[in-house]
Amino acid sequence: MSDVLIIGAGVIGMLTARELRIAGAEVTLLERGELARESSWAGGGIISPLYPWRYPDSISQMARASQQLYATLCDELHGSTGIDPEYTVSGLLIQNQDELDPARHWASRYGQRMSVVNNSAITELEPERENPPGQALWLPDIAQVRNPRLLQALAEDLQQRGVHIKTQTPATGLALGDGHMQGIHTPDGLVSADITVLAMGAWTGAFSRMLPSPVDIRPVRGQMLLFKGQPDVIHHMMLEENRYIIPRKDGRILFGSTLEETGFDNSVTKTTRRELGQLAIGRYPVLKDFPVERHWAGLRPAAPAGIPYIARHPQIENLFINAGHFRNGVVLGPASARLLADLLLKREPALDPTPYALNAPRG
Template sequence: MSEVLVVGGGIIGLLTARELVDAGAEVTLIEMGETGRESSWAGGGIISPVYPWRYPDAVTALATWSQHAYPGLAEALVHETGIDPELTVSGMLVLDLEEQARAFSWAERHGHAIETVEGPHLHEIETQLGPGLTRGLLLPHIAQIRTPRLAKAVRRSVEERIALRENEEVLELLVDGARVTGVRTSTGTLEARRVVICAGAWTAKLLEQFGRTPEITPVRGQMILFYGKPGQINHITLHREQYLIPRRDGRMLFGSTLEHTGFVKTTTAEVKEALYRAAFEMFPVLKRTPIEDHWAGLRPSSPSGIPFIGAYPAVDGLFINAGHFRNGLVTGPASARLAADLALGRTPILDPAPYAVDAAR
């Protein structure tokens, strides 16, 4: 019997397992496919919510805690595994003029640096911008991380310290009276004193047996990857709900869509073309830059974007850490720490009330 069973091997599940095993718990992690291959792999890895001033304070609290934690986490992962997740302070340019008042108000309340850049100065710091883009907001301290490398590094850091079971689907949560006792899977039964559901968009399906599920639904996002040159574009750049993320090696991610297609995560030619047009309108140089890849992932949406982190009502020993929508990477370290605090009965790093499963959203 494991002390804690973590269901779901995306970045949320992996980081949660890492927090638990670092605290001395005996941990089993079970994943229906391969770890880090769903929304964690597909995400862009901006260490900030996109347009962060649009989100509730509960999301900002998780994001801010995580932003402070990421440098230490990245350094520890390099030391432990030799895998560099490429945490890079790129800064973030927001080119939507109507966002200025809300952005400065948010920055002042939460202590985030922000400045206006316009005219020649804007094109000095980002020389490839389209000529029609003349003014923006710069958040100079925003970083990014390479999501597949992060997931691989976290997995490597825990795989010798936990029981890791991949390609094994959880079919049922086992309960004795009002207490969780484990899970039934496609290969058998696993017993555990506590279970933490970190199954992303699939979380609600796992909880259907109790007749009450958190409002977590899949939202498809498609992205394209350009094969560019290092230093060609330097900042994470947002415009008209789309973003570009330049990697150290010159590759550039551009996305992404918000599509309510259920659990269908296939790509479409129409979206690929629309993303391509939007990308070279932002940066004309991309019209001459080859597209290397095009993929889709399923984000676990939740009301107001606030994730569910905490105990599941009426079932002792059952916890949830899911529903992060577009912010799983930026809120991951804080979410994992908070979930571990609550599962282990420690003093939580943040007030858990806004994330409770039965909280009004």
């Protein structure tokens, strides 16, 4: 029997497994499908919350902690697996003329370089941007990862470290007794460990209804397009009116994403494909020369105010939850995993755990 059983092998589950395994724990990772094929795979990989000054301090603090870990994490994964997560400091332009004061306050508080640039400077940074906005915020130090490659590297790293990975093994129920988690029911039987961690992303809320004090997490669909472009056509990430563009090293270009309340429906729609395509080409006419290689959707795990649950369950002593990161799973992943490991292993936590407790107030 393992020391720790983690339910859910997205970026949060895998990073948590890695953190605990490095600390010496025997870890089993249980996944209902294939590794990291849901929200973790589907996102853009920007290592920053979008419009970060709109979030509570608990998100900004965790994001800053993760940003300080990411370059080393990606170097370690690349070195151990040969898979490059493509950590790239490509900078982020944000069109937002109405929130300069809160943006400046946030940047000063969290030590983030930021300047206001006019449309001629935007054109210099992004020559292919048609009719650039009159003004934008320029954050030159914001990085990105290519999240599918990050997840592939994590999966290989966990296997090398001896983490027990069970895919195609859905958790179907809980075995509880006297305030203690006895195991997880699966089609193959009961799987047990000394400690269980729920890291099931958007599915955590529904699954936790079997528990006293369930968590409030719902799925929110996001659709995305991938253009098969060429290197150096678009140079930087840019966020405008809740739609972002992300250039990859090999020339592929992501454009997205939507926010849709569709329950657990992660299908794509022709209407959204057309709308995203028209908007992308309207901003960057050069994209009409490149085919749309993929169109997909993911289900984000939305908790109130976007604040994840990272805590021991208040009524079940050997159950922890690490879920509800909404659009910020990749952004917050390293610091989130470290905090969960700190709590589980009874180490001095690197971050104040109070805002992420199950009973903490959320906006």
